[in-house]
């Protein structure tokens with residue numbers, strides 16, 4: 001085991017017994033939602049994973065240690081600290097470990113640490129991708145590279161249209177990452193089930209997801225798999241409302257010269273600010289929906 005990794009006892013016991021485990025990220029807690037809803041949601045997501053037969057392992061860097069499985073107190077700490085906690089992508093782990101400080105893990109670093117711990121599946125809200133205007137800014141999330149090189153299945157609700165969804169799919173195709181639609185042929189757009197872009201494969205059951213992931217492993221591929229699970233219709237937002245908020249958020253980020261790792265947290269916070277509690281409630285519901293699917297798929301993978 002990696003000398004910097006701590007696996008929580010419950011997670012360790014489940015892994016040793018071959019029981020299902022689902023990883024969860026922590027940037028969604030510290031940077032993705034406001035306090036205290038972020039902490040309530042993180043605990044509710046863990047509870048949902050348990051109710052669906054798997055053990056949750058929320059991942060973060062605490063005092064320079066890579067953690068697979070957090071205590072309630074650690075989740076509360078990350079949620080309260082919010083954006084003052086470092087957002088930790090691949091390039092940041094060496095510095096955080098060497099300095100012994102905290103970091104909230106993105107999709108990228110959650111995949112890295114999950115894989116180190118032997119966890120094969122991870123549930124979240126949305127992934128990073130190719131930003132709009134990337135042809136001049138070159139802002140492409142490290143999440144896409146991680147999907148190309150780390151063998152973890154990521155269950156999300158697609159990506160927000162703060163990104164260029166068409167270019168994000170092109171990038172994933174180039175990198176050989178299968179993009180699966182759960183019960184749909186269309187890539188979901190996070191707050192809404194529809195983006196107008198197609199996925200590579202439609203899958204309708206956790207069994208079939210597990211079979212594809214197993215085949216990917218047995219083919220000797222190094223990369224992961226992206227499962228996109230549409231937000232349930234009753235929690236979806238009005239497309240015109242969310243599109244207007246995203247346009248406004250993008251405009252303000254350009255005006256304020258927001259760059260680099262700040263871009264995504266800035267846009268996410270702006271959208272929540274502009275749409276009030278409505279987008280936050282949709283966000284919570286889609287994460288719970290992804291947690292259920294990931295737990296059921298983890299149970300299939302464990303068979």
Ligand code: PSU
Pocket residue numbers: 025027028031032105106107108125126127128129140141142143160190260261262263264265268
């Ligand atoms: N998209 C969301 N919610 C999130 C994120 C993205 O809808 O919380 C977070 C995830 O942790 C993701 C990260 O891995 O932002 C991507 O950041 P960047 O675009 O800087 O790579």
Ligand code: MN
Pocket residue numbers: 139140141142260261263
């Ligand atoms: Mn970026």
